[in-house]
Amino acid sequence: MPDCVKCSVVGADLLNNARLNKGTAFTNEERSEFGLHGLLPSNVQTIDQQIERAYDQFKQESKSALRQNAFLNGLHFQNEVLFYKLLETHITEMLPIIYTPTEGKAIELYSKIFQRPEGCFLSIDQPLDTLEETMKRCAKQDHITYIVCSDGEEILGIGDQGVGGISISTAKSNLLVLCAGLHPHKILSVGLDCGTNNQDLLNDNTYLGLKKKRVRGKQYDEFIKAFVNSAKNAFPNVTIHFEDFGISNARRVLNEYREELCCFNDDIQGTGAVTLAAILAALHISKCKLKDSKIVIFGAGTAGTGIADAIVDAMIHDQSSKQDAISRIWLVDKQGVLYDDMSDDLTPAQKPYARDASEGKDDMKSLSDVIKKIKPNILIGCSTKKDSFDQNVCEQMAENHERPIILPLSNPTKLCEAEPKDVMKWTKGKALVATGSPYPPVENNDDNKIVISECNNALVYPGIALACILSKSSKLSNKMLYAAAVALAELSPAKEDESKGLLPDVEHVRSVSTHVAVAIIKQSVEEGLSKNENIPKGEDIKEWVEKNQWSPEYKKLVKE
Structure with missing residues (x-):
């Protein structure tokens, strides 16, 4: 019976089982068979009627996005199918509530608003030979095919959140179900508690994670290795998704294991892929070729270098040499354009893109100087430096190219390099724009409205x-x-x-x-x-x- 589910629980236990609970949608036949008469109002309802009620309840919390987030989490713990169906029905409205920006605030307050656990908590202090059994227990005997894990060091632009990082794993897992139809019982959300360097959390009596500074070095590496090996042993063919690891570990951990098993880092590879897609779409309009482009990436962290890598791979696919592809990218960070004489201060991900110091660095001290000298047709922002794509920068981009591609990707909006309406105004409607956060359409010079796409990893x-x-x-x-x-x-x-x-x-x-x-x-x-x-x-x-x-x-x- 493919459309049937076997059930061994009855009565109140069934109503308290989020995986099986249908609430008022249990049929009279099911109510009789599973001892539910008297535990529910008599009217049998459809899921559409339940969605109408749940949506009304959601709207009643409209004064606070955080309360809406809490309402949806509560519904998830009560009725899994209804939770996902409600999100599916109102996805545009609810995505910012269950993910960025609202989930970021919920993660900051994780220990203060904690009500019940969700996911699998692994501690760097527990014996490494217990990790496999812990994951199996948390998986509830399901055949896990995908693990989302985070050590909580670099969460959604808000930094080190320690044990609260488990919530970015659960939020990503929910989006995998909603957006791609992964089976919710085959995903395991994992928090890797390695301590925290967030002093506010260490001073907080309500903090639920390890009360110690973040562990690094050999012990950290052994913990991650034991976690990966335990996951492979417990769940053959599992894919591991690394999420919001710190800059010193994100790429290093990915490179360590990506040839060993199917694994993925969304901050590096997901950001790279979605940004490359926006660039390819924009180039189709501007009639330029990627391999002939000049690209300035402002912000050379995990996201910026991930985008650079994706662009290089795409250029190589278009028959460019790797050396030529790299030569067409300028990484700009807080110290300016990255040069090879800064090697002691560069990360391994940045070093391939460091320019020859003899290029004339004195001429490129500011972003405006870089744009003036390089004349890029593509400008990408991952800096979290608000308003850094100012009028001068945008006007230069438009002066140099008929259809400049300008992508201010930093989020949330308070950290965005430029407002889309300003970019369009300063470039006289010439720019091709996508952003890292949702923005309303922008009126162009001819009174047409231009849709601003969100460069969303989802x-x-x-x-x-x-x-x-x-x-x-x-x-x-x-x-x-x-x-x-x-x-x-x-x-x-x-x-x-x-x-x-x-x-x-x-x-x-x-x-x-x-x-x-x-x-x-x-x-x-x-x-x-x-x-x-x-x-x-x-x-x-x-x-x-x-x-x-x-x-x-x-x-x-x-x-x-």
Whole structure:
């Protein structure tokens, strides 16, 4: 009985089981069979009626986004299917509540507003040989195919949040279910508690994590290694998603394990792929080629170097040499353009992009100087330095190129390099713009409204996750990431109408994720990385992917 679910619990225990609970939607037959008469009002309702009620309750909390976040979390603990169906129905409105920016505030207050645990808590102080059993216990005997983990060091632009980092893992997991149809019972959200350097948390009596400075060095590396090995042993073919690790560990950990198993860092690879997609869509309009472009990236941290790597891989795909591709990218950080005589201060990710110090650094002390001398056609902001793309910078971009590509990606909005309306005003409507946070449409000079796309990782990483799971890929290759970016760019509304966004609206994220997943699966098969022999060929792949996606629908319960 494929549309039925076996159930061994009855009565109040069933109503308290979020995975099985239907609330007022239990049929009279189910109420009789599972001892629910008297525990529910007599009127049997549809899920649509339940959504109407839940949405009204959500709107009643409209004065506080944090209270709306708490309401949705409460619904998740009560009725899993209804939670995801409500989000699916109102995705554009609710995405900022269950993820950035509201989830960031909830994470900051994690220990103060804590009510009940969710996910798997692993501590660097626990015996390493207990990690596997701990994860199995938290997985509730489910066949886990995807793990989202965070050590909480660099959360959503708000820094070290210690044990509160578990909530970024659970938030990402919820988006994987919502956006790509991953089965909620096959994802494990993991918090890796390694201490915290956030003194406010260490001084807080309510703080729930380890009350110690963040552990680094050999002990940290041994903990991560034990975690990865335990995950592989407990859940064969699992994909591990590293989220919001600090700059000193994010790329290092990814590089350590990406050849060993299928793993992914959204801050590096997801940001790179979605930004590359926006660039490819914009280049289609500007009639420029990527391999002929000059790119300035303002902010050379995890995101900035991840974007640079994605661009280099794309240029190599277009027959550029790696050396030539790197030469077309200028990384600018707090010390200015990165040069090779700064090597002691550069991270391993930054060093390949360091310019020859003989290029004339004295001429490029400010971002404006860089734009004036380099004349880039693409300017990307990952600096969290508000208003750094000022009028002078934007006017120079428009003076140098007919359709400059300007991407102020820092979020939240209070940290954005420029307001889209200002960019459009200063470039006289010439700029092609996408941002890291949602913005309303901007009126252009001809009174047309220009849609400003949000360069949201949620447009790409759910599809990547879905593809890794279904293909059973042994690793996530650079070519698979490039395939994801190209697939997303193919869906650009601006290709048909330049007033539309460079990227699809998040409202369509489910179909976007399917499209992205299909492209990645094909690439995995082509490279010989897929271990799934049941993948169909040709056009049948999309239908096969859709059949393997989970949807929030009530199933008939039958006694086990």
